[in-house]
Amino acid sequence: MTTPVSPFSHFLLTPRLRPPLVLVSSLVVLVWVAIASMVVFSEPELFISINARAGTVAFDVGNPDLATIPIAGMKAIDANPFGNMAAGTCRSGLLVPSAGVRIGYWASPDGIVITLKSGDDTSVGTFVDQAVSDIEQLPGDVLLTPTGCPPVARGAYPIWGPGQIGEEQRPARIDSPGAEGLLFSGAISIYASSVRKQWFGLAETLYRVEPMTIPPGARIGDLSQTGSRPSWFGVARSNPQDWQTLMVDVTTRQRDIQMILPGDRLQGETIRIGAVVPLFEDPFLRRLQILLAATLALAQTLLAAVRSKETDDPVARDPSDQPPNVPSGAHTDQPPAHRGDADAGRGGDGETGNQR
């Protein structure tokens, strides 16, 4: 009756090789288990960059100083729905918003319209007039529009706080223009920190993951408005090719981006950025894999060479290396070309050898 031959049995039957073999194998297994654990149970540090063409972008002011808006030739209107909505003159200066105020930038034929809402009746911030150095406290809802003012060069407007881009496509109405603020196109680029710093304390490096396309008509951003809300930082600019859209470029370390599609699920979808980053794209881990493979190949070659040397040199061989049922000298009686057969024969009695 023939016993199945294990391909590793000829190694295991060599007592001299067994300790280093076991040691190397154990180390390799441990390294792989450690790396696999780190891959499975940890998420890389990352940040994302969103570039979109949309009719609107809005954010809740996180840092009033950094969200200060330069105003060039715009009218400020008290947007209280029951107020007189008296529009002032065209003014230039700085608008310093209060923390927590929601600022919205909207595309319009005359340029970007800015809306500020406090959520209650408190002031949305102060306006520092460039001409008279006067500081004016603004009411609870304010709209700044370039309509009716001479065209002047207006730069990029700041975004600094948790935000959202676009508005869902809603039914058009009889008594108003159609949907405003639609998101036409966009992409999320993901940048992840290599595990070098996180796990090994080495210098940090970034790598870019495949960008994701944002579905048109969606509203994306920090929509849960609960818990920790990482800031967005970036700018919104007019689009010289298309007055209906703003060019929005923001960066954030927000890990979960909510996305609501028109006519789809009530609570929308969540893009868990960490989950879409394939960790083995990390260049450091790739090098680690190559290093590990090279080590394995080297170890295997060395072991094979040692084994080959032992079988070729009868003096160096340990007499106890022979299985009990194989007559002494059997190896030396066979040419080297048939050594494999002899090994296979010994392998066939592997169980006996293992019992020793």
Added chain:
Amino acid sequence: MTRKSLFLIVAVMWIAPAAAADGLLVLANPDGSFHETFDGERAVSGETLVGLAFGAPGGTFDPSEIRLLNFGSNIAGLCVQMRSRDARYRSINAFRIDPPDAATLRFANAASFGRQLSSYAADDIAIRAVETTECSETARGVILPASLTAAPSTSTLVVFLNVNAVSIGVSLRHDDDEVAVSNACREPKGSRTAYNVLCTLDLPAGLAPAIYLLDIAAVARTGRRESIPPYRVRLGSLPPAQ
């Protein structure tokens, strides 16, 4: 007669007329079938006012709990439209009222509504009930607010709006007298497709049964006030819950 028995008799006398006044909304579509879609084709109403309700209770939406308050008028027919906030569910059906002057109305067959509705919260569905016998997406007429619970309370009115504006407010007037005004409007979390703003209006106690005008004041992003025609709403007041 003990005091407990007397209390029970008084309670039964108080409740009985109200229960007896409940009328039924009986399906009256010309083809006899119930019209609703979920993830199907949707028509566009083109209306700013998507729904009107007394209060916004918690819990899930239950068609069998819906009540429409008539306040003593004689209604020939109602066109009832329902839309989910995510615009996936939509129903539009004509109903006749049995009897026509019933004070409180409920659906005769609430089980006709799709089971999908139970996955929505009570204020995720906008109900627009228009007094008319011509039921269509653009049906115009006096609107009856819905109560989302079987125990209606008329202390607050929630207005469901589809509007693009910087700021919004709602007000109620009768014979050019302002009855209530509010700019307590908010954008709901999550999808805002069928409607995007909910405004809450506190109604005065003892509101006389009548048709009121609901004004929607909205400042557009052009910096101009939007011109939205007022909606006619049948309102009144119920005694506060005991």
